[in-house]
Amino acid sequence: MRSTTVTDLTREPAMHRDKTATRAVVSTFGLLAGLAGIEHGIGEVLQGSVSPAGLAIESWPDSKAFEILGGEPALTVIPNLLATGIVAVIVAAAVAIWSVRFVERQHGGLVLILLCVLLLLVGGGFGPPLIGVIVGFGATRIGAAPGRRPGRVAQAVGRFWPWVLAAAVLGYLSLLPGTILLGPLLGADNPGLVYALSAFSFGGLILALASARAEDHLRAG
Template sequence: MGTAANAEPGGSRQQVPPGAATRTVVAVFGVLAALAGIEHGVGEIRQGSVPPPGWVIRSWPEQEAFEVLGGEPALTVIPDLLVSGVATVVVSTALGVWAITGVHRRHGGLVLIGLSLLLLAAGGGFGPPLLGIVLGLGAAWPAVPSQRFGATRRALAPMWPWALGAGVVGYLGLVPGTLVMHAVWRSPSPAGVYGLMVLAFGGVILALPAARARDRLEGGRGVVYAQSDSGHRSRSTR
């Protein structure tokens, strides 16, 4: 009854936690961001307990396989690369775990954004924190069930698993894909790398709104069923 009332025109609109589709998108891409952050951390740990050359570092300097990725640049505010690498691995792991287990909690999206900012400051590169921030914003955006199923939402909702798959292919194509391409062809095409970046971020940017559209449609159908059942019970008691 309360859910139905919240969906009525002119009534209050109750926010709901991210639905199953949105949680799946956040979990999958959150794990990918965590793994990419860990890869940055391992590169920094390998450099040992030395001061960074500046605020902007390369996680894998002088590694030919990573040259096409610019040596994996990163930002760090920690004055020791070994400590920076360990902190990056720890924060990355926390981000991945939270993306799976905590994003549906109260302020779950904001916590994900906070962990992403910590990852940026620790040395987790630029791509993984940016991805985490995008996921956190998508999870934190107020969601309400809707009974108005517009054509745009109906068209967008079925796209979420395809966009999710495209984004996963793009990210895995970057790492470890570029390393495999280097082993096979020695010099991966920069154009191909840029194409994988577009596929990766394009996938997540499309998957999030598509997943939210799917969740709102499912939530709206639940409201309709609740209202129909409530009306049937009301008539049967007269």
């Protein structure tokens, strides 16, 4: 009979956390947030070593493609756009890597939240850090003991969590890079479209986290 060692006892919870539906949602959107932050940083790097007019900046102010997104607003506490972009790329890459590889660790969600707050301050835009903070809070529930059993509606939604996640990702990709790639082609330059897709994307993310959490409760039960 195989004996249970201390190593087994410490390894099993980590393995369980790594396989949860919540972990999948957090890693997926954390990666997307990191990639979007890198894109912001690249736009700032291309502007060169110039001083911004203030804390509020645009990552792509002279790009026709990003005009539908208002040049992608951001803010920075670094008084140089080249340095801002470099730091944004580094922090955004850390967000992506942490989300995919380490977020299930103890305090992993808190670390992700702190990284995203830093990303906000160094030119990573507004959307990517907000997404990261949302999934960071979701990550704090990875592996958490379930409370009361989910109701019937939550159970039904939980069973379809991969489809909810897929819809949320599709909504996000429709916003970015969808509006950039298809906006000029289809003439879809209505700001209302951006607002609608943004609402759908964030709403889908929250619903995906909720359905994944319900699924994890069902698995634990």
